[in-house]
Amino acid sequence: MTLRISARERDALKTLPRLIQRKVSGALQGSVEDLRAVVSSLNQLRDATLLLPVFHAQLEAYPVPDAISPDVVPVIMLAKFSMGGIVQICHNLGNNVTLGERLVHDAVASKWELLFPWMQFFSNNFLPPSQRPPVLPHGLSVSTYEALRITVHPLSALCQFTKVGRQLMRTNSTIQAFFFRAWVIVDGLKSDDFADPLRPGDKNLSALIRANMCSLSVTCLDDTPGSLPASIIASAAGGTFPMASLALRYIRRMAREVSNMPEPRVRARENIDFSSMTVCATGLAQAILFMQSLGDGADGCQELLLQLGSIRTVLYAVAALWERLLTPALNGSDNEPDVGLPARRNVLYMAYRYIGYSMNCADDSASVISQALQYGLLECLLRTGTSPVERVDNVRRFEDDHDIQLLKELPRFFVFSKVLRSLGPALQRVNQAGLAARASKDPILWELWQSVDSAARVFTNFYELPEGVPFYRYQCGSPTCSVEFPEDDITAFRCSGCLLTRYCSKSCQKDAWESGHRIHCRMLHSAVGQILVLCIPKFISDMPTQGNRDVREIRKSLPVIAMIQSWIFDERLDEIKTLYHSTRDAAEASNDRYVIEVDLSVYPVELNMYTFRDYSHVGGIGSPDTFKHGIADLVTTSKDSPYDLVAVKVRLGREYYSLFSPAAALDIAFGWASGIQGGRYIHDNPRALEP
Ligand SMILES: [Zn+2]
């Protein structure tokens, strides 16, 4: 049979070379060989779009087969070449959006009802796990790459160029499920599977397909905060855990692929290697964004991603790529910095954004920072600053850029011992790597770094605690007993009230309680922020254990926090006196006591002073509880002290904690003096940092 196309379309075909015209008419009569020849000549034609009606007619002429059998071989082959032709025409558009919208509308959007069943057919039969028979009938050949290409590219063109396509992708769950199945399949493919018979030796195919997948995934989630199809993604991937691992694996593979891409001979838009690199850098940035969106959208996924090593993965991508991404801009060999550089910069932007986001939102943000420091965050930040040729607007850089934001926020985490443990070695590595020359080219970054560096040096000194502090030795809490526990001993009894004091036996616990712990317990309880955690409904309603994890981090850091608190008092005594006078002058005449608050949730550390009564109303963070239960009455201060009570504010994850002075609590309960002598903290024989 001869396929029907309109007279106008038939006339238009007459402008094509004669040979092509002959092949077209053969194809319209059902010749697979002629259709193949038409498709392989597409790139030489001036206006290949004239052939679209021919391809559409092929797909329209035959019903999609239910199964593979010898009699449908020609139908399948005709469909394969027709789909391939449509994809090729769209692919040749590059990024030409003006031209693209109309063309993709004609080629794909208006024929979607026709194309999609064929896409499903090729996906089901030729992509793993395929339903095709083990031995294919004679004359049938569809490679994995071909099936993948005609499965993914129409969708990708539709979303890239048309609004209606993006809408479809965001709302149609059948298409989403179809797409995410492809997403899982691409993850499982080996690089051999990506071989294209028409482009042998093209090493970028897998990277390009992956980049495409990531960009499409982001389209799916874009602008639809309420309707994230995380459940669809998860069911395609086989559950939340496989979904999260898959997202991470994509990032790792893409980072590796971008770093292995051939070096473009000319860095200009027209160069194929250069444009592949740009596409893949964009894909990598999207892969990171996609992971972040998943974490945001699926319950518990953010924490799962962190547990699976997302911070390490993201920093690995930056570390593996920074040179590849930025060197041309640094040495001025980038012919078109306006084209390639923003795409490459975007990878860094997304990576730092993800780390910043995790640092502020993860339950255990101290672990996030600790891991980030361990896996080279500081080195990455100092290497990837802007270069003078990039001509950045420094004011905006200060406000918008995530590397700058990260540096600004880092020091407020230096109060946690877990962070300090990683900070020392990280600083050593930065020194050894000699990054000053590179980093100082970015004046904003450099200025901030110096402030971070000096904060880091001050705070790491607090970590080098004097030996023999009872709190650190985990001594039995009974005043008449001297049994000691190793730091990681979990067998010793622990007081269930303060969770700080330990005992070797029940009888020691009883002794301690009667000889004063009854009172100290409440003080310690407030000093680790436990009362406040119970005030936060989130912890009561769904996740009672998470509050404990937060508190544990504060608890472990108490000696450090106590030291910083005392150090600040020593350093800034004049400021405290001034604050006291102004607060006293402003307050009504009363016998009220004064609370000084050391705010460690910001850097530089801030000091605030309130009357005791006012402090109860400050900030809505449950402050009154810090001093309730008669704790305030237990604290007596010397006459010349300009304050009565000390509160310390710290931030961990999303929550703020207001602590009763750890220095006072530890001192009263354990005789743990905070150790200022002659204005110095660092004792003569500082303990070496553990590696
Ligand atoms: Zn004991």
Ligand SMILES: [Zn+2]
């Ligand atoms: Zn206790």
